[in-house]
Amino acid sequence: MKGLIWGDSGLGDGWANLALDREQEARTRGGGAPLLRFYACTPTASLGAYEDEAHALRPEYCRAQGIPIVRRWSGGGALYLDSGQICWTLTVPATEPSLGPWLARLGDGVCCGLAAQGVVARFRAPNDIELEGRKLGSLFLGVEDGVLLAQGTLFGSLDVETMLKVLRVPKEKLTPEGFRSAAGHFAALPSLWREDALRGLREALAEALGAALGALSRTSISWPEPARHAVAAIPKAEGCEAYSAFVKTAGGVLVGYLRLDDRERVISLRLHGNVQMRPHGLFTELQDWLRGASAGELPARLSAFFSGRSWELLRFTPDDLLTLLRRLFERQGQAAALALPAEAVNTIMVHDPEGRRGTFRILAAAEAVLVPYCAKPAWCKWRHRDGCSQCGLCAVGDAYRLAHERGLQVVTVRNFEHLEETLGRLRAGGAGAYLGMCCNNFFLKREYAFRAAGMPAVLLDISGSNCYDLGQEQRAYAGTFQAEATLNGPVLEKVMQFVPRHPATPALPTPRGTATRRRDALGEEVDGESGGCPDGDVRHQLP
Numbered sequence: 001m002k003g004l005i006w007g008d009s010g011l012g013d014g015w016a017n018l019a020l021d022r023e024q025e026a027r028t029r030g031g032g033a034p035l036l037r038f039y040a041c042t043p044t045a046s047l048g049a050y051e052d053e054a055h056a057l058r059p060e061y062c063r064a065q066g067i068p069i070v071r072r073w074s075g076g077g078a079l080y081l082d083s084g085q086i087c088w089t090l091t092v093p094a095t096e097p098s099l100g101p102w103l104a105r106l107g108d109g110v111c112c113g114l115a116a117q118g119v120v121a122r123f124r125a126p127n128d129i130e131l132e133g134r135k136l137g138s139l140f141l142g143v144e145d146g147v148l149l150a151q152g153t154l155f156g157s158l159d160v161e162t163m164l165k166v167l168r169v170p171k172e173k174l175t176p177e178g179f180r181s182a183a184g185h186f187a188a189l190p191s192l193w194r195e196d197a198l199r200g201l202r203e204a205l206a207e208a209l210g211a212a213l214g215a216l217s218r219t220s221i222s223w224p225e226p227a228r229h230a231v232a233a234i235p236k237a238e239g240c241e242a243y244s245a246f247v248k249t250a251g252g253v254l255v256g257y258l259r260l261d262d263r264e265r266v267i268s269l270r271l272h273g274n275v276q277m278r279p280h281g282l283f284t285e286l287q288d289w290l291r292g293a294s295a296g297e298l299p300a301r302l303s304a305f306f307s308g309r310s311w312e313l314l315r316f317t318p319d320d321l322l323t324l325l326r327r328l329f330e331r332q333g334q335a336a337a338l339a340l341p342a343e344a345v346n347t348i349m350v351h352d353p354e355g356r357r358g359t360f361r362i363l364a365a366a367e368a369v370l371v372p373y374c375a376k377p378a379w380c381k382w383r384h385r386d387g388c389s390q391c392g393l394c395a396v397g398d399a400y401r402l403a404h405e406r407g408l409q410v411v412t413v414r415n416f417e418h419l420e421e422t423l424g425r426l427r428a429g430g431a432g433a434y435l436g437m438c439c440n441n442f443f444l445k446r447e448y449a450f451r452a453a454g455m456p457a458v459l460l461d462i463s464g465s466n467c468y469d470l471g472q473e474q475r476a477y478a479g480t481f482q483a484e485a486t487l488n489g490p491v492l493e494k495v496m497q498f499v500p501r502h503p504a505t506p507a508l509p510t511p512r513g514t515a516t517r518r519r520d521a522l523g524e525e526v527d528g529e530s531g532g533c534p535d536g537d538v539r540h541q542l543p
Contacts, residue, residue: 004210006036007223014044014070028091041081047071052272074151075276076140080166084157094148109212113205134187143278155188242342243331247324251315258328276314295329338494347461363498365432369403395487407502423453
């Protein structure tokens with residue numbers, strides 16, 4: 001491989017840096033030399049190559065703040081870029097490269113460059129650079145027309161508040177061992193990184209990445225400074241088709257939008273995801289390939305598509321795409337059976353660890369209903385307790401009433417640990433399935449807990465002031481979120497019609513020795529067993 005050529009293009013806005021990325025890619029394709037460009041970026045929301053804007057970002061906030069939204073050419077998740085970050089783009093001639101090994105190779109190269117400057121970091125597959133267990137940066141890949149494009153960032157400073165307002169699904173990595181503040185999950189390069197030190201860091205990174213490429217001879221060049229672009233209008237995302245669904249995979253979240261004709265065949269299909277794959281246009285080709293397909297034709301069409309071309313999906317599979325497509329097609333049946341419009345059925349989430357059961361089969365096996373405490377009014381004394389007085393002043397009372405009419409157990413989930421405990425007890429009790437309510441952000445963030453329970457579920461999305469929209473997810477995990485979310489009463493009532501009536505179901509066993517002291521919504525301490533019944537109200541079943 002020819003020697004690595006590198007340089008620094010300075011500070012530019014998102015559009016200017018995107019243009020330089022395309023120029024850099026063309027130069028590598030035309031000249032055959034690997035190129036490395038360092039740069040800084042004014043505040044910008046950077047979408048992954050295949051992501052859905054509405055799913056990944058808060059576009060309204062970005063537009064209100066004048067933060068441009070650009071779509072980079074590498075895959076992966078959305079990033080918030082600002083001038084406090086060291087950004088880089090590397091373009092390398094490569095024919096059908098394997099993405100996983102390249103990520104590890106370049107990630108280790110970045111860490112070697114940091115080590116040469118006294119920063120001991122490690123690469124955590126598939127995308128993160130970590131310093132003492134905290135995220136210091138990331139890198140993502142894309143491949144197009146024989147050129148591998150790698151893009152990465154390192155935090156020189158942090159603006160976590162803006163980052164979490166720009167990104168719809170918070171990207172900080174929380175662990176079950178403790179829920180620290182969002183800033184605690186990120187690391188920044190030491191404050192000593194002034195311009196002279198940054199120059200040394202760039203040289204060390206260039207040398208290390210050159211060694212990773214086997215291109216040891218390095219040439220420093222002066223890159224043309226990007227023009228300052230005045231963004232007159234930020235492009236809006238395309239309108240959504242009738243039905244939408246998502247699937248969580250090991251490689252990221254796949255999102256789809258589908259419109260069907262009156263014969264239930266594909267009129268239009270859009271596929272998105274914070275995923276990495278090759279070739280770059282794979283989703284576009286697949287969308288065209290499936291036009292006119294019926295639900296029964298999906299397996300054969302997918303098999304023919306992937307057997308006829310070279311491709312790579314990083315940490316997800318064609319079977320994951322088939323699951324997404326089946327969920328999209330299932331929306332038509334949901335809409336017809338529930339007599340609901342597409343907008344309403346799109347709020348129904350199906351969690352099926354085995355991937356074989358549809359919505360109504362899961363509902364037929366449901367034995368419990370889980371409601372989030374944040375859907376109860378902040379003034380309600382039951383907000384942080386299991387149970388409900390069914391006073392008629394919120395939709396949670398309707399959920400309790402509908403569940404009791406069918407002999408189902410009802411649990412108000414008070415915090416994340418309580419959710420894990422409740423799912424564990426349902427599974428130990430032999431429950432076949434359950435009906436739950438939570439926002440889709442929480443489900444995606446904590447999908448591993450639902451999966452670990454090993455039970456299928458139908459989950460109804462909640463709206464209103466949920467903790468992700470307000471940036472208070474930490475308080476929600478701990479059970480101290482104060483704003484009020486909203487259950488979709490009409491959807492809940494329609495869905496509950498497909499849950500069969502059960503004989504009176506015994507309460508879930510409460511482990512001994514779990515006496516607690518908790519505070520009600522007015523701050524009054526309450527003694528009792530976990531799940532106890534304050535004020536003598538016995539109109540609900542307790543976990």
